[in-house]
Amino acid sequence: MTIKQLQQDILKLKREQDVIILAHYYQSMEIQEIADYLGGSLELSKIAKEKAHSEYIIFAGVIFMAETASILNQDKHVLIPSREACCSLAAYLNPKMVKLFRKKYPNLPVVTYVNSTAAVKAESDISCTSSNAVNIVRNISKEYQVDRVLFGPDANLADYAEQKSKIQTVKMPREGQCIVHSQISINDVKNARKEHPSAIILVHPECRREVRDTVDFIGSTAQMYNRVKQSPSKETEFIIGTEHGMLERMAQDFPNKTYHLLKDDITCLDMKKNKLEHIKHLLEHLDDKTFEVKVPSEIAKRALKPIEKMLKYS
Template sequence: MTVTDILPVPAWRDDLPLEYAALVERLEPLLPCLEVPMHLPWIDAINALKQQRGAVIMAHSYQSPEIFHGVADITGDSLGLAQAAADCDAELIVVCGVHFMAESAKILAPGKTVLIPDLEAGCSLASSITAADVLALRAQHPGVPVVSYANTSAAVKAESDVICTSANAVQVVESLGVPKVIFLPDEFLGRHVAGQTKVELVLWHGRCEVHEKFTAQQARHAREQFDAKLVAHPECPPEVLAEADFVGSTTAMGKWLEREKPARVAMITECSMADNLRVQFPTTQFIKPCNLCPHMQRITLQNIYACLRDLQHAIEIPADVSARARAALQRMLAVGRRESV
């Protein structure tokens, strides 16, 4: 049984298209036109409940447009959302993203209530490694510090020396001032970082199930068939990155588009991000070699509404795990974020 089986659909009001005219205009180019009216009652109900609860809704860049544009108060990458959770005034936060993102928000805002609409919204990278795996690697490489990607569980973060994002991974690795680092868990991001530093990296075998599907042939086809610039996330395979005009994090991709203003671009990353960026860059044609994250797709307007209505799926992290994970995140924040790569 799904959430939509048990939730009554909010009543349609004839004034909804007028009240949400600006949003309708924004969504219609991004979604099949018949979907937009179906979303409006849910968007309206969520916005009313959000105001009643005094809640803030945060959405990752990979969320579908009706969530990203329709109900989110704050949007961004996983670290940006976690920092916003700590900085915002709201005591109730709904994270529209995957589980490790909600955990990160709770780690940096331990006194706030952090909810996730679906507890099963996971991540292949986060599930590829456990805290026990980190301890085993430390035993195999005594004295070698551990740098873990933000796409990891709170338990793994707690066993790490410092966290990194795809934007600042090289900077974080080199900040340790050591010749060798254990880098977890993304193998392809690790290879990309290894190519930009003299620090030796011990890599894990984790991969993003979305980004690993892209191929060099797809990238070349986008360039040759559409004369498109190629922008790729560093979680993609090395042969895909070799074809790209730019490789960078989700935030860095947006900055590159703003700077370069290409006529056509192929976003080699999760499909919804291109949809959401089309609003910001209307003069750029987006060619989508489309892979959707099945975990991000678990977040829907319906389960966001249920989450707010019932205050369900609160993120709880043991205090000692949270404290150690927070220390690792704060070490990264002390290094800084390199947004412009």
């Protein structure tokens, strides 16, 4: 079956049922094209809460994102196209580790990146995304009247928040990193600059500090998108330092600009585990519990607090 036929079948099945499809910018273009809403983690979390009135939510992203949607929509069925779409970054931190860090630093608030499991969120004081990490660290340190916070699981994002807010972050754990963004090196930036000297380089805050320090713009996927959207006409060329799904999105939405990927193979293999065939299967079997991501109510209740706190501060 061709991609077009699959997409048509999906759209037809979607129309006939009470279902909404949310897709992260890192999904393949063919999935982005059939989604009701597209976005980065924060926008999709908000959409899941405010606009997802359907009984079924298909979340084309990784499991922690579907968990967040489940936490915010306990009365709905949240389905993930592939149960194998995990996140290696989220796997760096578990609730037991958070408790040990709390014991060691009893007065410090726990900030966890939304790219963490529901069980980790349940042990946190506040969540954050790559868009709001700096503000969240600033605000929570003020609220607790401390000059340090516990932050996990991404040590690079923690370092970025620390660099910008001047509030120290204790990394939970020190080695936590996103395999996709942390692989970008300073040499990749140098080579890209040499090849495209007038292009503007944008990277994600999950990149390492030496990379962040040499580029033109640092931001979440949504912030990068807006940076390109709002760019003046004299800025025509961009080098994208994040998952290549983002580049495809921009190329489609702003075709009058030229795009290059900062490195050849910036792909999140987990995000790409979701396929159109999986989504069609879900729509044909909405009641198949295998694909439902349901956070137990006791954990959901505790995990909701840090998310709501984050949404309030955002």
